Amino acid sequence: MNYNFDEIIDRRQTNSSKWDVKENELPLTTADMDFKTAPEIISELKDKVAAGIFGYENPSEDYFAAVKSWFHSEHQTEIQRDWMLFSTGVIPALSSIVRRLTHPAENVVVQSPVYNIFFNSIENNGRRALENKLIYNPETREYQIDFVDLKKKLQEPQTTMMILCNPHNPTGNVWSKSELEKIAAYCNENQVILVSDEIHGDLVLEGNGYTPLFSIDPSLTNQAISLTSPSKTFNLAAIHAATVIVKNPFLRYQIDRGLNNDEIAEPNLTAIPGTIAAYRYGAPWLKELKSYLRDNRQLVEDTLDNKINGIKLVNGQATYLLWLDCSLINKSSIEIVEEIRNQTGLILSPGKIYRGNGDHFLRISIAYPRKVLKDALSRLIQAI
Ligand SMILES: Cc1ncc(COP(=O)(O)O)c(C=O)c1O
Structure with a gap:
């Protein structure tokens, strides 16, 4: 091992939201x-701070090149430069996309049990979360998708968006290519926009890695949006950097307007160098x-x-x-x-x-x- 994961760092009194608990907890x-x-990321960020200029920033071409290259080497997937937009986080982008591309009272399908903040992004914006409950088998202790129910929920006229979690938090499922194709095909048939949160995509512990939505049959991803970030992978949540990937130029334009309107399209000083270092050297x-x-x-x-x-x-x-x-x-x-x-x-x-x-x-x-x-x-x- 070249890196020391045994090192204990006291995070109490460091503004950590998780560690804001009692002494014995x-x-x-x-x-x-x-x-x-x-350490390679820490070094880049030290240099950035040492430069002493903390002015306004834009995401550079190097940023998008680093994302593209990471997907190529780690996930054998090609993303084109013009498909990508920067945002200050996956959830800020998700909430903005919900607001921009759906209307109040419409249904957004999620596969529960699922990351609880998805419900905030939907319900705090006055939309309805429609649960396509995952099926649990207590014998094998595995979850799977209920496709019969999914089809029904996507067919409801009030359903305009689905939020997929791939890999899935909290069950740890990594959805297969054929499952993704089926989900995307059902969404297409019903003109439902498919948003795929892939923030845990680099953290597959068993098997051959996850399948990014943009690596499936291109005819199925015209109404698709992927969200990715180095934040879970490299423990960089507070640098607030995420990439929104949208192939369809019309959809991308709308999302871009939404991110700008919500003022979540501009990086802080750590977002760009932190992401580039993570993807280049991590x-x-x-x-x-x-x-x-x-x-x-x-x-x-x-x-x-x-x-x-x-x-x-x-x-x-x-x-x-x-x-x-x-x-x-x-x-x-x-x-x-x-x-x-x-x-x-x-x-x-x-x-x-x-x-x-x-x-x-x-x-x-x-x-x-x-x-x-x-x-x-x-x-x-x-x-x-
Ligand atoms: C599935 C999923 N999406 C998004 C996030 C948070 O993303 P961000 O901090 O970029 O808003 C988390 C954090 O736990 C998560 O598990």
């Missing part, structure tokens, strides 16, 4: 990592990160299997978020989380907030130095 909640980002760091996360995942799985009755790991292939089946415990996820926190200070995310069948599940992040994760697991053993 340990949060495994928000999706950022407790690892320092790659691949070796990412490889080691994934290996460390795989070992952390195994540790959690072994602990659940051998030491904890009643909680099982759901089989996902991606992200550093694990989805735990606690349906054998006869309580709601909210109650379970509260009791664990009160007894041991360990803070987990209750599955209920992700809707669908989430109330029988808990979500944890495993992006911690091993010693911290072990502390979390012993608290969990004690509580259960």
Whole structure:
């Protein structure tokens, strides 16, 4: 290992939103990592600050070249320069797209249980979230798409958009090419705009990586939008950088107007150099990160299997978020989380907030130095 993922960094009193908790508490909640980002990125950002000029910026051609090159080398996908727009985050862009391309009271389809903030982007803007609930098989502990229900929901005249999460937070599903083609074809048939949030795309821990929406049959992606960012991959959430990928020029023009109108199209001083450094130099760091996360995942799985009755790991292939089946415990996820926190200070995310069948599940992040994760697991053993 060239990078030290065992290093423990005290994030209390550092403005961390996750670590704004009591002295004895340990949060495994928000999706950022407790690892320092790659040293190559830190070095570029130090240079940027040392230059001492903090004026207004535009995303440079180097930025878009770095995104394009990352997708080529990491995901074997070609993105054209003019398909890309910069935004200050995936969720700011998503909310703006919902506002610009749909009307109040229309349906936006999501596949629950799903990242809870999608519901904010939809409902805070006066649209309706229509749940295409994923089907859970407790035997295999896997989720799959209910295509019969999806077709029905997309056919509703009030449905104008679908938000896909690929890979899926919180279940860890990596959707296959044929699943994506089927979803995109159903959206096309019903003139539904398909927005694919691919923020976890670089963090596939098993198998051959994820399939970017823009790598499928081009005839299926004319009404498609992809959202990507180095923020989950390299622990860069607070640099606030994301790329919106839209092939259709008419759609892209509208989105561009929306991002500008919402004032989320201009980078802060770290966004451009941070993203370029991540995509240019970050691949070796990412490889080691994934290996460390795989070992952390195994540790959690072994602990659940051998030491904890009643909680099982759901089989996902991606992200550093694990989805735990606690349906054998006869309580709601909210109650379970509260009791664990009160007894041991360990803070987990209750599955209920992700809707669908989430109330029988808990979500944890495993992006911690091993010693911290072990502390979390012993608290969990004690509580259960
Ligand atoms: C699926 C998904 N999309 C978006 C985000 C947040 O993106 P951003 O910080 O760029 O708004 C997260 C963070 O957890 C996420 O899991």
